[in-house]
Amino acid sequence: MFRFLSKSNNTIRKLSSKSFHPTLYASSSPHHCKSKISTIHPQIASPISSNAFDSSGSSSKPSDSRYPTGSPNGSPFFRALDRNSSFSGPQMAGNRFFSSGYLLNCKNLKNGKGNRRGFLRVGSFVGESRAFSSEPDRESMEYDVVIVGAGPSGLSAAIRLKQMCRAKDVDFSVCVVEKGAEVGAHILSGNVFEPRALDELLPEWKQEEAPINVPVSSDKFWLLTKDRAFSLPSPFDNKGNYIISLSQLVRWLGGKAEELGVEIYPGFAASEILYDANHNVIGIGTNDMGIAKDGSKKDNFQHGVELRGRVTLLAEGCRGSLSEKVLRDYNLREKAQAQHQTYALGIKEVWEIDEAKHKTGTVLHTLGWPLDHRTYGGSFLYHMNDRQVSIGLVVALNYHNPFLNPYEEFQKLKHHPAIKPLLEGGTVLQYGARTLNEGGFQSIPYPVFPGGAIIGCSAGFLNVPKIKGTHTAMKSGMLAAEAAFDVLHEGSSMEKYWDGLRNSWIWEELHKARNYRPAFEYGLVPGLALSALEHYVLKGRSPLTLKHGKPDHEATDVAQLHSPIQYPKPDGIVSFDVPTSLYRSNTNHDHDQPSHLHLRDPQIPERVNLPDFAGPESRYCPARVYEYVPDEKGELRLQINAQNCLHCKACDIKDPKQNIEWTVPEGGGGPGYSVM
Amino acid sequence: MKIMVAIKRVVDYAVKIRVKSDKSGVETSNVKMSMNPFCEIGLEEALRIKESGLASEVIAVSVGPSQCVDTLRTGLAMGADRAIHVEASATLYPLSVAKLLKALADVEKPGLLILGKQAIDDDCNQTGQMVAGLLNWPQGTFASKVVLDKEKEVATVEREVDGGLETLCLDLPAVITTDLRLNQPRYATLPNIMKAKSKVIKKFTPQELNVDIKSDLEVIQVTEPPKRKAGVIVSSVDELIDKLKNEAHVI
Numbered sequence: 049m050f051r052f053l054s055k056s057n058n059t060i061r062k063l064s065s066k067s068f069h070p071t072l073y074a075s076s077s078p079h080h081c082k083s084k085i086s087t088i089h090p091q092i093a094s095p096i097s098s099n100a101f102d103s104s105g106s107s108s109k110p111s112d113s114r115y116p117t118g119s120p121n122g123s124p125f126f127r128a129l130d131r132n133s134s135f136s137g138p139q140m141a142g143n144r145f146f147s148s149g150y151l152l153n154c155k156n157l158k159n160g161k162g163n164r165r166g167f168l169r170v171g172s173f174v175g176e177s178r179a180f181s182s183e184p185d186r187e188s189m190e191y192d193v194v195i196v197g198a199g200p201s202g203l204s205a206a207i208r209l210k211q212m213c214r215a216k217d218v219d220f221s222v223c224v225v226e227k228g229a230e231v232g233a234h235i236l237s238g239n240v241f242e243p244r245a246l247d248e249l250l251p252e253w254k255q256e257e258a259p260i261n262v263p264v265s266s267d268k269f270w271l272l273t274k275d276r277a278f279s280l281p282s283p284f285d286n287k288g289n290y291i292i293s294l295s296q297l298v299r300w301l302g303g304k305a306e307e308l309g310v311e312i313y314p315g316f317a318a319s320e321i322l323y324d325a326n327h328n329v330i331g332i333g334t335n336d337m338g339i340a341k342d343g344s345k346k347d348n349f350q351h352g353v354e355l356r357g358r359v360t361l362l363a364e365g366c367r368g369s370l371s372e373k374v375l376r377d378y379n380l381r382e383k384a385q386a387q388h389q390t391y392a393l394g395i396k397e398v399w400e401i402d403e404a405k406h407k408t409g410t411v412l413h414t415l416g417w418p419l420d421h422r423t424y425g426g427s428f429l430y431h432m433n434d435r436q437v438s439i440g441l442v443v444a445l446n447y448h449n450p451f452l453n454p455y456e457e458f459q460k461l462k463h464h465p466a467i468k469p470l471l472e473g474g475t476v477l478q479y480g481a482r483t484l485n486e487g488g489f490q491s492i493p494y495p496v497f498p499g500g501a502i503i504g505c506s507a508g509f510l511n512v513p514k515i516k517g518t519h520t521a522m523k524s525g526m527l528a529a530e531a532a533f534d535v536l537h538e539g540s541s542m543e544k545y546w547d548g549l550r551n552s553w554i555w556e557e558l559h560k561a562r563n564y565r566p567a568f569e570y571g572l573v574p575g576l577a578l579s580a581l582e583h584y585v586l587k588g589r590s591p592l593t594l595k596h597g598k599p600d601h602e603a604t605d606v607a608q609l610h611s612p613i614q615y616p617k618p619d620g621i622v623s624f625d626v627p628t629s630l631y632r633s634n635t636n637h638d639h640d641q642p643s644h645l646h647l648r649d650p651q652i653p654e655r656v657n658l659p660d661f662a663g664p665e666s667r668y669c670p671a672r673v674y675e676y677v678p679d680e681k682g683e684l685r686l687q688i689n690a691q692n693c694l695h696c697k698a699c700d701i702k703d704p705k706q707n708i709e710w711t712v713p714e715g716g717g718g719p720g721y722s723v724m
Numbered sequence: 725m726k727i728m729v730a731i732k733r734v735v736d737y738a739v740k741i742r743v744k745s746d747k748s749g750v751e752t753s754n755v756k757m758s759m760n761p762f763c764e765i766g767l768e769e770a771l772r773i774k775e776s777g778l779a780s781e782v783i784a785v786s787v788g789p790s791q792c793v794d795t796l797r798t799g800l801a802m803g804a805d806r807a808i809h810v811e812a813s814a815t816l817y818p819l820s821v822a823k824l825l826k827a828l829a830d831v832e833k834p835g836l837l838i839l840g841k842q843a844i845d846d847d848c849n850q851t852g853q854m855v856a857g858l859l860n861w862p863q864g865t866f867a868s869k870v871v872l873d874k875e876k877e878v879a880t881v882e883r884e885v886d887g888g889l890e891t892l893c894l895d896l897p898a899v900i901t902t903d904l905r906l907n908q909p910r911y912a913t914l915p916n917i918m919k920a921k922s923k924v925i926k927k928f929t930p931q932e933l934n935v936d937i938k939s940d941l942e943v944i945q946v947t948e949p950p951k952r953k954a955g956v957i958v959s960s961v962d963e964l965i966d967k968l969k970n971e972a973h974v975i
Binding site for chain 1: 736738739740742754755756758907908909910911913914915917918
């Protein structure tokens with residue numbers, strides 16, 4: 049081990065989640081141990097295994113080999129037929145043994161922190177060259193700005209940067225990487241769009257044929273009980289707003305960005321942050337592609353690529369995997385004295401309904417049934433163009449009952465007598481799910497880190513009472529771009545982004561909206577009452593700031609306190625089972641790759657999740673990734689069908705012991721949203 | 725020796741397709757399109773042959789609307805040297821495509837023409853065979869293994885047929901269509917995608933190639949297959965016979 053450490057290149061440390069660079073792991077692993085001691089990181093095993101490069105190769109995630117992997121939900125067209133799959137049974141055991149041993153050693157290293165720094169300095173005189181690594185270097189591409197995620201905030205930032213370049217007659221290279229197969233493939237949102245930020249970014253959007261065509265014509269708000277719907281005064285003011293498909297808008301934004309010279313690369317997943325010797329972020333690394341389930345390299349193995357940027361912007365959306373690492377690494381929540389982030393899971397379908405039942409521009413929101421008084425959430429129903437209707441249910445993830453199944457609650461909702469008639473005779477075009485931020489003002493972290501910043505929902509700017517986050521995400525992207533431009537052009541600091549945020553309408557808006565969501569900690573009725581107070585009396589000038597309750601994963605009660613909920617069977621007309629819905633999300637991943645869902649401790653599901661909480665992940669996951677199935681001995685074991693994953697991040701948020709870590713799979717996989 | 729690979733831009737395999745409400749075809753607007761998987765395999769095989777030194781150049785060819793350029797760029801990113809786009813906005817059926825490919829083969833004179841065995845949107849499985857007939861070249865279809873012998877100018881092709889595997893020896897120039905198990909296509913890397921942006925794509929029109937693309941086929945209607953009806957459990961053989969005779973009218 050000593051030998052590995054001194055040989056390694058220490059100028060670049062990585063918090064890698066999936067890359068095939070064994071000697072570099074030797075340098076990265078102690079640092080990895082420092083930041084996340086409890087992670088059983090498979091790559092830690094690889095430097096120890098002497099045959100890191102042959103076909104039976106290094107380890108894959110231990111959870112994979114232990115548990116039978118699920119039957120793929122329809123194998124991908126041809127990648128399933130891999131000639132290179134190799135048997136690695138006993139070797140796996142060897143690697144796992146080593147990995148736990150190595151971790152123990154890491155613990156000691158952690159205590160001797162000073163010592164390790166010494167190693168770093170010893171190693172760093174070796175300089176930039178990676179002459180000692182036996183694998184060929186990963187290719188490295190240099191840009192001025194690297195943006196992770198081609199969503200509203202990422203693309204707004206890219207566009208704003210290029211606009212400023214044109215204005216000042218300079219040119220900075222901007223690269224956007226996107227894990228979806230195409231721009232817009234992973235974008236899902238209600239969406240009633242407030243064009244405030246777009247008006248600032250691209251004032252000519254109407255002439256340039258942005259897919260924003262349906263102005264809101266009516267705004268209804270119902271309180272639902274099992275059989276009835278009571279109309280309440282609408283708390284929303286959607287005049288001047290539009291009902292859109294955010295996926296389509298983002299696709300259009302992508303086109304605009306490319307016209308301005310932004311390089312967008314869909315199908316590439318940013319899986320690690322690149323650091324320099326001083327722990328500044330210098331860019332990101334994409335996933336290695338073509339790794340088989342057992343960890344070996346397939347025929348079409350390709351190294352990931354390093355994208356180095358003078359400024360790196362993380363725009364991964366809610367609970368971004370790299371953003372979460374950075375938030376922890378630089379203690380960005382503590383820096384802003386922010387509370388933890390709170391989340392909700394939104395499950396949505398786009399329907400094509402009867403012409404006669406369709407009324408373009410109608411906006412409907414509901415509260416109450418099917419959720420109970422202690423569970424925050426509600427539904428939305430928007431009439432778009434072309435007889436299309438967006439319908440969805442949003443459930444706050446701090447729900448208490450471990451037997452709650454948000455997907456089934458959504459199916460129940462569609463049977464409500466006020467909603468079912470609308471959908472009957474229609475067809476579902478697409479289905480999907482995604483988590484969203486509900487923390488608002490209280491949860492905004494300090495979004496600047498050395499080398500870059502976090503923008504959009506990865507930081508968390510969603511306005512909960514308005515249930516809109518697109519406009520604030522876009523504006524945050526624009527502000528970060530302006531700060532980044534000054535960093536590149538004048539050498540100023542990214543801190544300007546933080547100042548920009550606090551002086552912008554984002555701050556003012558989120559400040560005014562800060563007490564609505566926390567009020568519901570006290571229940572539905574107190575929540576409504578306090579919200580009415582905020583809205584009609586205090587008008588955002590409340591002297592107090594209510595705090596959030598427990599973090600979502602801690603809010604789950606033990607199963608003993610509740611009883612299982614009997615959900616009705618799907619009728620196939622208005623409600624459906626998960627596999628049918630999943631098919632409509634166009635989701636797929638190359639099945640022959642290691643599971644991207646890591647269990648920090650592979651025993652916790654059977655030791656804690658199942659007995660104490662009745663396996664809640666088998667219920668809140670909208671894609672049936674997690675299933676408890678009996679093994680040969682008849683005992684229930686967790687089976688992870690990673691191929692189904694919709695990239696919603698609910699498991700990363702809601703797992704009671706925070707044992708599930710969502711990492712990014714091979715780029716190009718995941719859902720294929722086009723009208724969501 | 726040059727290798728020409730024909731690739732087609734089709735609806736992505738993972739997309740759930742829908743029939744248009746006017747029943748004229750499948751919904752292709754706002755739907756993800758990508759390279760036909762069998763064409764990817766064909767391109768991969770061509771690249772491997774080139775990398776083994778038996779070919780000098782790989783040319784990717786596509787026939788279709790202007791967006792085909794995106795698919796060709798992916799082909800260039802995978803490693804093709806040049807690309808040719810024949811612009812045609814109308815729907816083209818296999819015979820027209822085969823005629824265009826013949827015209828291009830007469831221009832480029834490749835030693836090998838590789839196609840995917842079929843496209844996943846129409847499942848025709850005709851273009852390769854037709855172009856071989858038009859060119860009067862030998863054909864090895866459903867190839868699961870291709871071995872080239874440069875000196876003897878032959879290609880040994882193992883084909884997947886219903887009865888098992890058949891091995892053919894083809895004189896070059898020849899047409900090969902690829903099947904699933906031939907290889908696993910490589911990923912286009914980011915740097916290659918970048919470089920591909922500057923590679924040249926030559927454009928032709930059917931008129932320039934003197935090909936008449938008017939088709940003798942016309943699609944009248946596209947409908948979804950009838951929904952599967954629920955099964956019925958019968959209680960006796962007599963009831964079964966009765967149902968088969970009087971309800972299903974099959975006996």
